[in-house]
Amino acid sequence: MSSKTNLSQRARRAGGKPIANVLMARTMAQPDLVSLAAAFVDHQSLPIEPTRQALEAVWSQPDRALAAMQYGTTIGHPPLRQTVLEQMLEADGRTAGELSLSVDQVVITTGSTQLLYLVADSLLDPGDIVICGVPSYFVVLGMLGNLGARVIGVEMDADGLIPEALQDELTRLEKAGLLDRVKLVYIVSYYDNPSGITISAERRPKLVEIAQRWSRGSTIHLIEDVAYRELRYWGEDIPSIRSFDPDGRTVSVAGSFSKSFSPGIRGGWGILAPELVEPVLSQKGNLDFGSPSFNQHLMTAVLEKGIFEAHLEKIRETYRQKIETLLEAADEQLAPIGRIEWVRPTGGLYVWLRLPEGIDTGLSGPLFDRAIAEGVLYVPGEYCYPSEGCPIARNMVRLSFGMPSREGIRRGVESLARAIRGVI
């Protein structure tokens, strides 16, 4: 038989293997490798006892236990949606009325990735435009590329996406007659992946105002990804970008319990602009009818029993120690090399390094294999750049400190320092 499968355009655009697989394929002969690449969470602190405790609450009420085992609705379990809404309002110090918010805008998904996909799929035709900061989260860049979107990167600094850079890009697009193709601005607003940067409080209302002002033909939706908001190790929380959008027509929020509780349960959620609710639900209906009831009932019990807060305190302390270890090791090992820079994040799971100009950190450069030989795996920064806008910087590295032990982190940074010295 000689016939061949004729894939859809979307499937053909996808091409290639996920970056994680590409990276892992290079590490086969290195069992002692420290991975500062994988975005896994700390393994030893995963909430086994808290989950058992929450499940006991589910089992103790027969109606609840039965509902957890049955089909639910596509939008998700009402008490979980209500709690998500209340948590967000409490964190922002606002009322539902002040933010024109109702529980009808809260959707439960399988991780925040699914929410981002559903929003993107509801808005983007091939050739439509998404604007994001540079660098950006490579999984979302891949997904947007798969949908055929043009992704344009604009500059960030230590306070996050630069409002003037966003304006300049929108001006340029308007002049090119492309403003009505701009559908989305995507922002990780707390402890960004990969940069670790949090957008400053001053910039938040400006970004909303810009998205609104340029929504001339059609609405430019601003998607605020708050997946890391709870992983705050120092300093005060600041209000979400959504809190500066009183009518809520511009900003939609994507959140997750994967980082703050357990990625194995994969509870994601969205607080959507009213116009996005129906298309997102319609698409989710096609995809899976709704995320598993069991996980939703479990997360509801986790949140109502105070289990969540207690666990969060614990993992915050774990990660605080890990990032301290990483930053100390970087000060000791990397700073002496010279011309290496990094922002010191106050939360999240990533540290973004700028190596000396001319060091190519990519798979085809000299550093990557050398680093593996020295015993450490990292994510080459080049994956975090969209294909348009700010040019790709080849000398960047993303380090993740979620999974390895403090000892592993120290060893990993030492290995990286040796590798860098070897290619300078």
Added chain:
Amino acid sequence: MSSKTNLSQRARRAGGKPIANVLMARTMAQPDLVSLAAAFVDHQSLPIEPTRQALEAVWSQPDRALAAMQYGTTIGHPPLRQTVLEQMLEADGRTAGELSLSVDQVVITTGSTQLLYLVADSLLDPGDIVICGVPSYFVVLGMLGNLGARVIGVEMDADGLIPEALQDELTRLEKAGLLDRVKLVYIVSYYDNPSGITISAERRPKLVEIAQRWSRGSTIHLIEDVAYRELRYWGEDIPSIRSFDPDGRTVSVAGSFSKSFSPGIRGGWGILAPELVEPVLSQKGNLDFGSPSFNQHLMTAVLEKGIFEAHLEKIRETYRQKIETLLEAADEQLAPIGRIEWVRPTGGLYVWLRLPEGIDTGLSGPLFDRAIAEGVLYVPGEYCYPSEGCPIARNMVRLSFGMPSREGIRRGVESLARAIRGVI
């Protein structure tokens, strides 16, 4: 602010609310209504104790418990995939070698719906063609329409999809120059939703042979949905359609633990043709990275402890009693009315009724509201017809017996009989 959201073409095609919502919206004032419409499973027999028992096995091994709480892989938990493969081979009485099967072709999804979506999305561009039997599962019809596919229905009889009808349709499409747009044939091969029909053993190899013979330009994939295979109440199991495709390049199988164990856990799986594995995984990576590890570890424990078989025996008995009740009630209440026909399914969750010609069962016909007034909700058959091919029969009704009690089923059928008499 006056801007409006400009949705994607795909989102605009979706339009409208899910059928379940449309039906429920008509039932507000009727709290005593018996729903013979919802495709929920029996509520009282949901596996609470079996699930607790399986979870104890997960908790009892710390490594396993931790892995259940962590990220997994996109393709799914290896032991679960291995078990799915072995179950299928055992049911078919074949070896992996005989069917060119390896565990690398087994993918875990969130319900079989997600698997069907991923396959469809990997293959279909707008205007591409899917062939299915008539009637067909309305959720899949909706999803295919959302992807912009043309869905063409071909005739079924009591032995399932008629091979000659499939050939005739392919001949017609070839003459029209459209053969290379035919990407998929979709078949629920056991206790079809909505017809209750199982494709006969004789027809199974013929359908594979036809799909292969007409795969001239590009492969015509046959998707075999086995979601109801385990819900067998009488008679012997028969081999899957996949078992008649030794090289496995034509038939991909979609299965689920939602009906056979718990829809709240939503474990789905696919056994894919080799050419579909990479595109499906790539798309799943964009969608959600992988289904929740927690649910996969839980289902693995359910399957390895013999918990699954014991529970299945129990629910088979429950449904056997329910379908007997439904068929008895139909004999007593509907047969005397005359000119009402139905196939007597030996498994599954549905009975498909043909009412006298001229009775419009749809939302705009006289029967639907009358049935609600009498106390019963059903799914109008018209939703189960694709827009092309066999014309829509307006006098069909899908009855589901999974959720209501036997007493409810009896009352529901009595109500339906009164409503039919009222409109004849």
